[in-house]
Every structure is written in structure tokens, then in C-alpha cells.
């Protein structure tokens with residue numbers, strides 16, 4: 001984590017906590033925190049979103065609250081600075097959960113949301129060349145941003161926003177906008193937001209799987225560790241989870257090489273952390289990042 005990312009994370013945590021401290025809903029705290037990360041350009045979301053192999057930024061986001069299990073999401077949205085805000089609008093202003101592509105953009109522009117200038121022109125590559133480029137790529141850098149929060153009324157919320165992963169085919173959508181995969185929130189179990197390679201997270205419906213374990217009485221740390229172990233041992237997946245239970249216990253666990261994360265309960269200093277570790281893909285996975 002660079003010093004700029006660390007400072008941005010701390011600012012986002014302070015702003016999110018400020019919303020909770022004035023008695024506003026967890027949903028608002030999650031949206032505000034993610035907004036700041038999106039607009040920083042320092043993470044793979046909003047202004048900093050990855051480009052797909054045709055050179056276009058297509059972003060995904062989702063948000064969910066745990067009292068009434070309301071959720072909203074957008075996938076493959078272009079030219080919008082704050083996909084998480086569009087996801088919240090889908091939740092609050094429509095009867096739907098997920099809007100995609102140009103229609104999600106049209107919906108956002110109806111609410112005159114901030115657009116961000118699309119720099120660079122789409123690459124005019126044949127589909128064959130795009131596929132070849134993807135096959136050659138060895139990297140799968142990610143860096144989805146996410147937040148979970150618990151408000152005074154006891155309601156939890158979770159959100160995530162992303163530009164996907166590196167070397168994506170145009171139109172690829174990851175876990176982030178899929179409720180139950182990238183995010184989940186339920187006052188009867190907890191709130192989870194995921195980062196990592198979406199393909200594995202989708203196949204194991206990880207956010208909901210962690211929540212199900214919370215509902216069975218597991219702690220956030222144990223629930224996350226158990227599900228991440230299944231991800232690594234069954235399908236060699238890569239992910240990180242932030243997990244919050246309705247009684248305020250939380251855990252940050254990852255089986256990615258790195259994960260930048262932070263937390264703040266309104267007292268002392270904001271804590272931000274860059275954990276690092278490894279897994280060589282054989283034997284038992286090492287659950288590298290376990291904090292706090």
C-alpha cells in the first residue's frame with residue numbers, strides 16, 4: 001500500500017465513521033467510504049478502474065443492507081465516477097436489483113451523477129487478437145474496494161466497487177455486482193464484502209457462504225477462514241474478505257498475496273494495514289492475512 005493509498009483509506013474510514021456517529025444508516029457510511037476510494041483514482045474502482053482488453057473501463061458495484069435485505073447493483077457501467085452510488089439508486093429508486101451496461105449508464109445520467117472523462121480511445125482489435133492477448137497474460141491484478149458497517153439501529157450493510165481484474169475480455173463481469181458472491185448483508189448473520197478474482201468467488205457464492213456460517217454461530221474470523229480454505233483447496237481461488245457480525249465483531253482475511261484494509265471504531269487511531277503472504281498452490285493453503 002502506498003502512503004497515498006494509506007492516507008486515502010484513513011480519510012475514507014474517518015468519513016464513514018462520521019456518518020455512523022451522527023446516527024445515519026450503515027448504508028450511507030458504506031456508500032460514502034466507497035465513494036472516496038472510487039474518486040481517489042488510487043484503487044481499482046471508479047477513476048482508477050482497470051480497462052478491459054478493448055481499452056474501455058467497465059465497472060461493477062453492489063450495495064446491500066441487512067434489515068430488509070434490500071440490494072442494488074450495476075455491471076459493466078461506463079463513464080461514471082461513482083458506480084456504488086448508482087447501485088444504491090437501483091436499490092432505492094427501482095424494483096430491480098441489477099442494471100447492466102449502457103442501460104445502467106443511462107439510468108445514472110438520469111440522476112445526473114458525476115461522469116468521469118473517459119481517457120484514451122477504445123482499441124480497435126479483432127476479437128481473435130483480444131483472445132490471444134488474454135491467453136498471453138499472466139497477471140490477474142485486482143484491487144476491488146469495499147466496506148462493511150454497523151449502525152446504531154443494529155443494521156449492517158456491505159458494498160463493493162471494482163474495475164474488475166487485469167486482462168479481461170470485453171463484457172466480462174466478476175463477483176462484485178452479484179449479490180451473495182461479492183457482497184451480502186443480513187442483520188441475522190452479518191455483512192461481507194469481497195475482493196479477489198471474481199470467477200472463484202462466484203463459483204462458491206462466497207459472501208453468502210460466510211454469512212451462513214455466521215448465522216450458525218461461527219465468529220467472523222472462523223467463518224471467513226473456513227470459506228477461504230474451501231476456495232483455495234477446491235478451486236485454487238484467490239480472494240480477501242471483510243466480515244462484520246451484528247454484534248460488532250469483525251475480521252479481515254485473505255488468501256491473496258496482499259490486501260490493503262483498515263478499520264475504525266471511532267476511538268483511538270484509524271488503523272490501516274497492508275498484509276502480505278503467499279501460497280504456492282500446493283499443499284495446504286496458507287491463510288496469510290489475518291488481522292486484527
Ligand code: GLY
Pocket residue numbers: 142144162163164165173174175176194195196197198199
Ligand atoms: N473481484 C473483482 C472481480 O473479479 O471483478
